[in-house]
Amino acid sequence: MSHSDEPSTFQGRRPGKGDPLLGTWLDERFLIEERIATGGFGAIYRARTADGTPLALKVLHPTLTGDPNMVARFQREGATLTQLHDPHTVTTFAVGETAEGVLYIAMELLSGESLHDRLERERLLPWQTAVAIARAVCSSLAEAHALGVVHRDLKPANIHVENRGGSSLVKVIDFGIVKIARGSAIDDGQELTHAGHMIGTYDYMSPEQIVGGECREASDIYSLGVVLYEMLTGRRPFAKLTSPAGMMTALLTQTPQPPSVLAAIPAALDRIVMRCLEREPEHRFPSVIELAATLGRVLAQRPTSREEVTAVHPVLGAAHAEAATIARRTPSAGGGDPDGSAGGAGVLPRGIARRTPSAGGGDPDGSAGGAGVLPRGIDDGLLRARTERDPDAGFEAGATRRRCPGSSA
Template identity: 45%
Template sequence: MHSGTWARSAAGEGELRVCPACGTEYPPAGPQEGPVTFCPNEGYAIVRKADVAAAHGDIMLGRTVAQRYTIVARLGTGSMGAVYRAWQDRMARWVALKIMRYDRTVDAESRARFEREARSMSQLQSPHTVTVYDFGEAEDGSVYLAMELLEGESLGQRLAREKRLPIRDAVHFVRGALTSLAEAHTKGIIHRDLKPDNLFLTEVPDVGGAPSREVCKILDFGIAKLIRDERAIDALETQAGTVFGTPRYMSPEQAQGLRLDARSDIYSLGVILYQMVTGIPPFDDEEAVVVMARHIKTKPVPPRDIAPEAEIPPSLERIILRALAKDPIDRPATAEAFLLALDAAERGFPASLPTVAPALRQRLASSASHPLPTLAPSVLRRRRRWLTAILLFISAVLIVGVIVLWRDRMASKPDAASTFAGEEDIVFEEPTEPSPVVAQSANEPPLSLDSLPIAEEHEKSKIDTSKRTSSKPKNSTEIPANSREPTAATPPTEETSPPPPPAPTPTSSKRYGLFD
């Protein structure tokens, strides 16, 4: 079934509408009307005249299926049925509604295949697979499958317009398809009809106001098959002389009606990748039988020979030719293996290869002036920053207060200070200019942080005054590393121990001893 037109269209504003049942014409929809309006005469939904003409008298237009899906347009048709654009009122969303043809419904085998498709697709949760919402049976006995309605275009439409895609974009789209196939194959499902019309390119919103990202989604598992049921079903199809699939993208074993596995999808995706980078499929002819025979027997021309101007990397060419191997054993065994090979090849691509498709360059360029916004810190993080700043400020004030208090106390005890400074014959180097922090007079004893009043023992280990001494300029005053063992310029002839510094007063200990 052709699925390339599964795109969301305009709501119909500014266009004449008509009731598909009675033919009554209505003016264009007004801004106050809802998504769907019903004819008061027949109860059918009022649809656009253009959609009625495009459906060629399809009797499903305007009807409500299973009392929940109101059909307003036909999107595509196929051998198994048709796909419609429908409105689901309870969920307030547009859906793609696939309905099996009534004459197919009475066929037990066809009905079983349709139900198998619904169940298989409902198991797939990859973002690169179209999402299934619902499956059921309508009032007239027909079966339906409700899926997400995508906005964008199929890969077939993109190739018809641009012929050939940039290398990196081709790899990007194939990577998305392989991601979908990896999940499907793991769950025992093979697609069997991969082609550009079944790969849909849609845009998904990105975070932070960034431009939308274009992703590839696999559509239409209409002839998908559970691998565990392959043998029994293929026997019936072979007896009837029927081969399912699209000849241009069909694997050799599929063209021969042989048993299929996941490597058949790998071959079909290799054909699509070949066409994306060269502009043409590897085998093409007006006769489907000729194309199928070439898939079976003819070796494909290397892509670099077909399109030398495309600058196809040799590593990518080798991956494509391996995927197109006639014997499934010679192809990548799984979709994951194909993905890993593409990742390894892409790391070696030259930087000159464009990274953005021509259709997206203008949109991305317009958003260059609007970079991603900087994420604001959380409330808790901002509170922590303010608390840290306040604590640092308080700590600085307390340290300055301790130093000033200590200087005042030392100035009020000259005897202790002279005893401490003159116990030994210590020679200090006179500074060329006063210290930028604390100006000292010639009669003032040298300062030492170790002599500060400290109540807790573990605070002493936090002050390494020896490092401060080594970092001083050569012409500055040398402060002893330890006030109890002062360092002199000339070694003393007789080693004596200076008295310990005066003990802190109870007032100072009580006031500052708990500061950490």
């Protein structure tokens, strides 16, 4: 690597105009080529290693290096990401600090688009696609929750959809404001959020989060419920509210209308979403693993259209899509619904949806068995650092090819 004799903020090649990092070798390891995103914390750059491997660099803004809280959050994000290896979590290669005190996180360079951008373009998604994306997010969160990590900022902008070999691969990104459970394996002993302080994006916050209460796994489940609601209907549950105060009042006093009022979806899926959006955390799904299993049963019950077939079986679905019937059948009245309830079609009256699925029978995850129940990887081997899972399992074919590189700021 050549070095310029001209002074600059970093050792390396001549800085680019307007940004002292452009064209430099960060930490003498990564050549910064382009700034692809900016935010209050700093910026994300497209970079490459000496052997030409492309990657994304998240760099803390130099003016924030004097803020102990911001530095601690950035370091916590890096430390957390290095412990997460689920195929649906953005991959982190390195975390470091230059001799000049610049903090950075080196991650995989994403080339698809955020779910936010996709919803901006398409407004809403087929329910099968929405369920597939939600199950992928569950896979990422399951590993994080098992390590004591609560994301706290789950929203469409932090869910990325990649095109990998003709299939879609969902990636959860931006673990910048995670909550680490005390006593967990990666607990750093620091309390970065004071009691009563609201942190996150209020449009997707749970009731307990918006009042500054304790965030646990159920808080992420609520946020995922809001995202799922938006994917299904094209709007958030309380979309007309534009202020944190108004949102807080609504979350604490109102029940959103079921998504089936706004979109044609299976009754079982309607109840799943409303259970995720329960005001009390203990009335939501007890874990993202159970949520993923329940969503999987909705998909497994109705393999009819081309998209449903590819959502459950991306390889077989593509080969046999023409043989699949396009007719949308309603669930049979007998035998119970795939959300774990015993009722037939239709939305449960308010309050009844708070029941937990009946125990007994079936697999340890609470399912009744059969293919397509859990995303591959949510199993007893979840905590293994590296897996042999197929990251494309459980997603619809034909992802968008519009390029939007890098992680969210």
